[in-house]
Amino acid sequence: MNGHRSHLLALLLGLLAVLRSPAAEVRVLTTLPVIYSWAANVAGDAATVESLLPANVGPHDFQFRPSDLRKLAAADVVLMNGLGVDTWLTRAVTRGASKPSRRVITVTDGLQQQLIHHLTPLAMDSKTSGSKKSHPDHSHDHGEDDANPHVWLDPVFAQHCVSNIVQALCQADPTHAEGYNRRGASYLQELDQLDTQIRSSLKGLTNRKIVTFHDAFPYFCRRYDLELVGVVEEVPSVDPSPKYLAQLSQAIRKQQVRMIFSEPQFHPRLIQRLASDLSIGVAELDVLETGSASRTFYIDGLRRNLRTLESALR
Numbered sequence: 001m002n003g004h005r006s007h008l009l010a011l012l013l014g015l016l017a018v019l020r021s022p023a024a025e026v027r028v029l030t031t032l033p034v035i036y037s038w039a040a041n042v043a044g045d046a047a048t049v050e051s052l053l054p055a056n057v058g059p060h061d062f063q064f065r066p067s068d069l070r071k072l073a074a075a076d077v078v079l080m081n082g083l084g085v086d087t088w089l090t091r092a093v094t095r096g097a098s099k100p101s102r103r104v105i106t107v108t109d110g111l112q113q114q115l116i117h118h119l120t121p122l123a124m125d126s127k128t129s130g131s132k133k134s135h136p137d138h139s140h141d142h143g144e145d146d147a148n149p150h151v152w153l154d155p156v157f158a159q160h161c162v163s164n165i166v167q168a169l170c171q172a173d174p175t176h177a178e179g180y181n182r183r184g185a186s187y188l189q190e191l192d193q194l195d196t197q198i199r200s201s202l203k204g205l206t207n208r209k210i211v212t213f214h215d216a217f218p219y220f221c222r223r224y225d226l227e228l229v230g231v232v233e234e235v236p237s238v239d240p241s242p243k244y245l246a247q248l249s250q251a252i253r254k255q256q257v258r259m260i261f262s263e264p265q266f267h268p269r270l271i272q273r274l275a276s277d278l279s280i281g282v283a284e285l286d287v288l289e290t291g292s293a294s295r296t297f298y299i300d301g302l303r304r305n306l307r308t309l310e311s312a313l314r
């Protein structure tokens with residue numbers, strides 16, 4: 001009886017191995033750590049997901065190295081954000097060794113109609129502000145095609161990106177489509193719950209005006225009805241001029257902004273000084289552009305930001 005059973009078990013295991021092994025696992029390569037996080041949740045054990053960005057390097061500072069070409073050459077599916085933030089990948093893909101079957105997917109595809117195409121202007125009194133200021137000629141690697149690329153900070157947009165990832169993996173690896181769809185659906189549900197949680201936690205706040213370091217939060221603020229009064233970096237990646245800082249300070253006073261948010265990746269000395277000059281508070285919001293890629297990176301990051309906002313804007 002027992003012998004029979006173990007025999008059957010061995011047979012089943014053998015069959016499973018045959019079913020599983022022959023096709024090599026699909027290899028997925030991602031640019032931003034948030035995309036890694038999304039893809040890892042969808043992939044489960046059915047595909048290998050690898051991140052291009054090292055944990056301590058953000059997308060703006062990233063230099064594509066020859067060793068990265070190896071990862072690129074091995075990838076079946078490449079997932080990128082697009083909107084200028086990871087253009088270095090497009091360049092490498094067109095230059096690099098090409099795998100004929102490789103698919104390059106821009107996860108933000110389909111969001112075009114909902115993108116924001118201007119930099120956050122200093123939200124000053126309309127009578128005093130020259131509206132022409134809102135569109136400086138910026139040379140930021142963020143905004144080559146002019147849309148703000150920080151869609152990932154809005155969990156509703158993240159759901160759109162995750163759906164694109166599910167579709168891409170199903171097409172690249174139809175054998176495992178059922179699993180991709182199932183894990184995708186359950187992750188989408190988690191993102192939906194996160195959205196509900198943020199919405200309800202922020203709903204009651206009376207203090208809704210914020211200033212951030214760089215222009216990463218317009219989608220988040222639009223989604224949850226916060227008012228982004230201004231950003232410290234007038235032109236992304238460039239130190240703000242004294243004149244701009246004076247205008248920002250004026251707007252902060254006038255609009256009674258009580259909190260200014262720095263980022264973990266940026267030396268906050270400038271922000272500390274600004275805040276102490278204006279006697280307002282400082283806290284840190286993570287733009288989730290840098291960090292070690294993990295399955296929980298995205299949801300953990302947004303939850304952390306939510307806790308920060310809750311206590312800072314109370």
Ligand SMILES: [Zn+2]
Binds near residue numbers: 215289
């Ligand atoms: Zn950014």
